[in-house]
Amino acid sequence: MKLLEYEAKDLFRARGIPTAPTGGVIKKAAQINGALKRAGRGPWVLKAQVLVGGRGKAGGVQIAKTPKEAREKAKFILGLKLVTHQSHGQAVPVKELLIDRAVDIEREMYVSVAMDRAKACPIVIASAEGGMEIEELAKTRPEAILKLPIDPGVGLLDYQARSLAFKMKVPAPLLGTFVKFAKSLVKLYLDMDASLVEVNPLVVTKKGELLALDGKVLIEDNALYRHPEFAKRGDLEASALEKEAKKVGLNFIALDGDIGCLVNGAGLAMATMDSVKLAGGSPANFLDVGGGANAEQVTRAFQIILKDAKVRAILVNIFGGIMKCTTIAEGVLAAAKRVKLKVPLVVRLEGTKVEEGKEILAKSGLAMIQADSLWDAAQKAVRAAKSVDANGAKRMAVAS
């Protein structure tokens, strides 16, 4: 779960990590005066609170020198729908605006804590060069990036923090401050079960302060049960449909295509999407219905898939392992009858009692297209989707 910048910086301040003086978050431009007062004298930085990167270049971060300018810019940013290089073509509306006091920057640095999958331990990633995206720096100047593995049971030790400071050429008077900062950041990562804590930029101001000017915190989803305050708040990135799916225990991600996929197992669900693409189509979603592909779950999955108006065909791909294909076939039938499908349905079952399962489907009288392999199913789904015209009216082929 990704936190907004101000949520991350609230966590920072609660652990003694200094940030720029802040006026807090506003939702309406009319609330600007209070925020400016809280932040102290200007100029101020107005920052759109969105979860997508690249907001600065898209106009979501602006400086204001006077209260009048601040109000105008607040109104402007709060009306923005940000399309950034990281938003995958989506327009992200700005609902909240953070008002911070602007600081005079002497130097920008980078520090983050993340999980190193190969080493199976957390690492601190740091660079004397901050401000730009770390992925960009990794490409252009990998030698400028420092990596330090951490013992998850111990945290960051003083000497490790000092060694980072020396390599980053942190000014001598700030050595102690940096050590405290780095240790607190790692402690925050461990305490919050984060999968990423990032400060970019970490700045040295002209006055000689060390401040976290921006903050990113990701809490690992599997550990949310230990952080009920955030579990309750919900995932801000998930679409309404994705949230609805999650509530009923479906693993669902909306995509751009027109073939709805209903699969058991995450890996097979991904491979099903890949097969659809390989057959010349485009998947509308990733959907893992879980191990118990019963009538209830399949019904819910159909309902979620059909809420996407782009869907012109549904591909059901289920490997009947411990659950027999006959049970799955009955479940699919019950669900299809309940939901009253208006788009072609392609079903591919495999596994225990597959022949009997297929027979149940064939005898049902329900219009559906059966397939023998995933590849066969993908091809049939692509053809079926193309047979449905843009208005959604079906010109459905007779079940094969």
Next chain:
Amino acid sequence: MSILLNKDSKLVVQGLTGQAGSFHAQQCIEYGSKVVAGVTPGKGGTTHLNVPVFDTVADAVKLAGADVSLIFVPPPFAADSILEAADAGIRLIICITEGIPVLDMAKVHRALRQHAAAGHPVRLVGPNCPGVITPGQCKAGIMPGYIHKAGPIGVVSRSGTLTYEAVWQLTSRGLGQSTVVGIGGDPLPGTSFTDVLELFQGDADTQAVVMIGEIGGGAEEEAARFIKDKMTKPVYSFIAGSTAPPGRRMGHAGAIIEGGAGTHGSKVEALKAAGVVMVENLSAIGESVAERELVTRRN
């Protein structure tokens, strides 16, 4: 031979009396696996599915001779169960549980490294995996037993149902499996592709290996380096996720493209360069392996 499990493996099921533990332990017993003990703290001294239940793994080792642990404990307690098994002297721990916090697993890895340094190496398979099966000898996991058949192909995979799909295609073409290992879909798996490839390379009964990967992390790229340097047996591979959008977790906690790393393209390229036969179409795995390996066997 085979790897990890054979007909003499003696399983202790941690979480035997729970719903998932009961159901799958029963399936393992029906397959012919030797389930010698269960562990549920507080239920020691009882029996469940005709299997003696102990309070601790140490008791299950001492009194029932268990040497492999199969874990069905809920996520908040699973890391503790892994460490208990390791401390009790279990050398192969298979953890089925999905949803263990990554930080808990980082601490488990640290503890297992200490076990290894002290001269007691422990192998953890999983978590978030279907388990391990040596067809005809021992099933320790949640996979449907009947789709497997004993034979010369080693299979290793990060995904459950995707493994079943591949195994079924092999079995349907008369190609049996030496051992099938699900290493799991988490970011910090106890056993890596490379670990399993090394075991298959050293196993006289394994003629070729099918490796099923997916987006996220660098385990496939690491495996490619091992294959290039050390592997003489043929490797076939399918990588799921060519259509997965970056930055989204595709069901498995570990299946995510982060900061441009762990892409489908990067994995396919690395494996191809290592001489692996890449299968683009999932439905063609069985056929690709059969084409080459059935001929090889006849020679």
